[in-house]
Amino acid sequence: MVCIAAFIILCLMSVIVAFLSIFRRDIGKRWWKTFKKAWGCVGKRLTLQKCETGFKEDIKNSILSKVIVKKPKLVKPISVGIEVVAVLIVLVTVWSLVEGAKAGLALWSLGTCNVQRPEACSLSAEVCSIDGDSGPKNPIEAIGYWFSDWGEIFSAIPDKFRDWDNAQLDLRGIMVHANVDKNAKSAIDIFDPGCSVCLQSYRAQKETGFFNEYNVLLVPFPIQNGDGEFKYKNSKMIVEYVMASVYQGNPETYSGAVSPALDIIDRIFMEKDEDHKSYQKLFNDYYSAEEAEEKIKSWLVEFGYSEAEVGEIESRAKSSEIAEIIAKNNDIVVNNIHAKGIPTMIYEGGKHTGAYKQ
Amino acid sequence: MSDFDYLAADDIYLDSACQSLRPRPVIDALNRYYTEHNSCGERVKYAWGRKTDELVEDTRDALLKFLKLKSRDYFVSFTLNTTYGINLLLQQLKPGLFKKVMTSDIEHNSPFLATMTFAKKAGIPRELMIRERDGSINLSNYDFKKALVVVNCASNIDGRKLLNLKDLVKTVHKQGGVIIIDAAQAMAHSSDILEKTEADAICGSAHKVYGPSLGFMIVRRDLLPKIETSFIGGGMVDDVDKEKYQLSAESPNHVYTKFESGLQAWGEIIAFGESLKWLEKRTKADKKNLADCSQRLFDFLKSQPRVHLLNEEANPTMSFYIDGLDSHMLGQALSNEGIMARTGYFCVHYYLDHVRHYPPLIRFSFGYHIRPSDIDKTINVLERILG
Structure with a gap:
């Protein structure tokens, strides 16, 4: 065990000395001599040859040789201590390597290095994460979560090799353009009206002409945490109204031109009130549920709908039909697309997580 | 011995089997060649x-x-x-x-x-x-x-x-x-x-x-x-x-x-x-000192239950190992005390390692430079190590 621990320490020290050598060649030269011997020994052992003294012995001996003459009785406990520390180093390192591999694999397959709390991963693109539940409450649960994370990671790996076909996903949403250009490539953009990263992404998409380049289907998705709560308190209501607006009249004939859905999204992401507060922020932090709903309804009137039509949209928004559409969308996003955070976009046959960048 | 006057009192050189210390006349002869x-x-x-x-x-x-x-x-x-x-x-x-x-x-x-x-x-x-x-x-x-x-x-x-x-x-x-x-x-x-x-x-x-x-x-x-x-x-x-x-x-x-x-x-x-x-000029006293020093250390090592001495009899070259203690570590510990001794298999890997299956050993080897005080100190350090 000391041997593996020594190998790990040797690796770490080699990196440190290599770095140090850049600034202090004399120190580097001295240490490299020791390391060359140690690495030579590692090489011999890997090829099943004998090595009389290696780095392991050198480390242990240099410590014990200092105490054996003065305190010979301490040699045994210190020796045991070194072995224990070595075991800990190995365990921690193995655990770190496994965690590192897990994080790397998760980052590659799911787009985040933290499966349970995607937002907490600083290596991934900035997203509004679709978090799991409140997390483990005891070590046994933690082990269960650890294994379920691996399950999620492995189940998402095929996605990396998948040629995404938007038509097959069968998502419902808002077509950005009323008259779809049959020659343009299709794109799906999953967003939450309350998500600030989605706001940034939407603005970038507009600015760079993403919506003109692709036939974009905007899929509103109110992020729901593992505990059942919605991440942004008014998102669910907004999504219901948006989807109800899309599906007013004959669902087969809906289009951005006749639907106020795009106008609602556009206003939330792009506009501010008279106090220069972003509507997204107002919906997230200031409006109560009632105020938020009234605001949406007032916008619908503003967009040219009569009171009766607004009432119709309202009742549709609260209908089981819309609830089912949203639920179906959510199921596809979570279980088919394996989105761990949004915005998630699908275009050019690939899945892209995080704010849109040209 | 005056021919080893360069050897400090606290330097105890016990590796003569590898190379002996050079007495002054030898060093002088070499210097004479280079300078004269x-x-x-x-x-x-x-x-x-x-x-x-x-x-x-x-x-x-x-x-x-x-x-x-x-x-x-x-x-x-x-x-x-x-x-x-x-x-x-x-x-x-x-x-x-x-x-x-x-x-x-x-x-x-x-x-x-x-x-x-x-x-x-x-x-x-x-x-x-x-x-x-x-x-x-x-x-x-x-x-x-x-x-x-x-x-x-x-x-x-x-x-x-x-x-x-x-x-x-x-x-x-x-x-x-x-x-x-x-x-x-x-x-x-x-x-x-x-x-x-x-x-x-x-x-x-x-x-x-x-x-x-x-x-x-x-x-x-x-x-x-x-x-x-x-x-x-x-x-x-x-x-x-x-x-x-x-x-x-x-x-x-x-x-x-x-x-x-x-x-x-x-x-x-x-x-x-x-x-x-x-x-050829070594006197009986020189030889006796070498033999006495060898005998004293041999007797000490032989009397220690944890010491496995390979020698059957006293000799200026003695090899041993101590139960439960790594010889290379001991070599370092002795070095910390100013005692220079060889550790390992001394290029006799086949017999010591593969035939006898000994762990790495310590070897004390004396030359005519050895002083009774060197043996005193070595025994003292070993006594402390052995507890």
Whole structure:
């Protein structure tokens, strides 16, 4: 065990000395001599040859040789201590390597290095994460979560090799353009009206002409945490109204031109009130549920709908039909697309997580 | 001892089996060469060169005299060390002359490995002889017919001597074999075993005999027909034509050039002569001090239950290990106390590791520089370690 621990320490020290050598060649030269011997020994052992003294012995001996003459009785406990520390180093390192591999694999397959709390991963693109539940409450649960994370990671790996076909996903949403250009490539953009990263992404998409380049289907998705709560308190209501607006009249004939859905999204992401507060922020932090709903309804009137039509949209928004559409969308996003955070976009046959960048 | 006046009181050097400390006269002789007559030997006519040649010749004579050997039977060549000397011989002995090559189990890697490569090159078997606890070889167990035998006459583990060396030499010669002696460990304190030997060659190292870093070969003149020169260069020839040459060694007075290719370490050779003179001057008191120090440490180590001493009897070279303690660690601990001792397998991997399965060992080896206070301190430190 000391041997593996020594190998790990040797690796770490080699990196440190290599770095140090850049600034202090004399120190580097001295240490490299020791390391060359140690690495030579590692090489011999890997090829099943004998090595009389290696780095392991050198480390242990240099410590014990200092105490054996003065305190010979301490040699045994210190020796045991070194072995224990070595075991800990190995365990921690193995655990770190496994965690590192897990994080790397998760980052590659799911787009985040933290499966349970995607937002907490600083290596991934900035997203509004679709978090799991409140997390483990005891070590046994933690082990269960650890294994379920691996399950999620492995189940998402095929996605990396998948040629995404938007038509097959069968998502419902808002077509950005009323008259779809049959020659343009299709794109799906999953967003939450309350998500600030989605706001940034939407603005970038507009600015760079993403919506003109692709036939974009905007899929509103109110992020729901593992505990059942919605991440942004008014998102669910907004999504219901948006989807109800899309599906007013004959669902087969809906289009951005006749639907106020795009106008609602556009206003939330792009506009501010008279106090220069972003509507997204107002919906997230200031409006109560009632105020938020009234605001949406007032916008619908503003967009040219009569009171009766607004009432119709309202009742549709609260209908089981819309609830089912949203639920179906959510199921596809979570279980088919394996989105761990949004915005998630699908275009050019690939899945892209995080704010849109040209 | 005043000849080791440079040795500080707290420096305890116990690694003479690797190389002995050099007494002042030896260091002075080397310095004299560099400061008073630095010159190429064997090839110049100026005064410094003649002086160098004269002193080098003195060393050759002194070495034969040291072992009571006659110059009409033997000559001395100088080389790098014992290992180099053995290899020079084995690489140039005509392989077709031998039916097998033999060595013993307690050999230093120097003959142990060289006999391996010889056997491979000659396509003949290699046989390992078992050394008895007293160092001798039971001759009746082996057939030496047309055998090349390479053995040490004193072990670098515990100093045990090849007590029946003379009988071995006689037996080998009687059966048409050739015997080469590794004298590296015997020369300093057990040279009596080699006196008047009739072995075909003796290889040793000056640096284990209080001399500078240098090797020597004492070779029987009648071995030369069995040598096929293949390691050759400057200093070895009297004439060179386009495709042929005339070896200087063909002349009886320059036969030593057979193994001396290129420029030699003249200063070291001369200083080696001084070390032999110095060694012959050791008094009974010097020898008694060495024996007493060896005996005291032997008695101490033997009395410690945790100490596994390999020696059967006191010797200036003693090897041991301590139960439960890594010898390399102990070596470092001793070094922290100013005690310099060798740890490991001392180039005897086969016997110590693979035959006896010992853990790495500690070796204390003394020279005439040893002081009773060194033994006091060593025992004191070991007592503290052993608790």
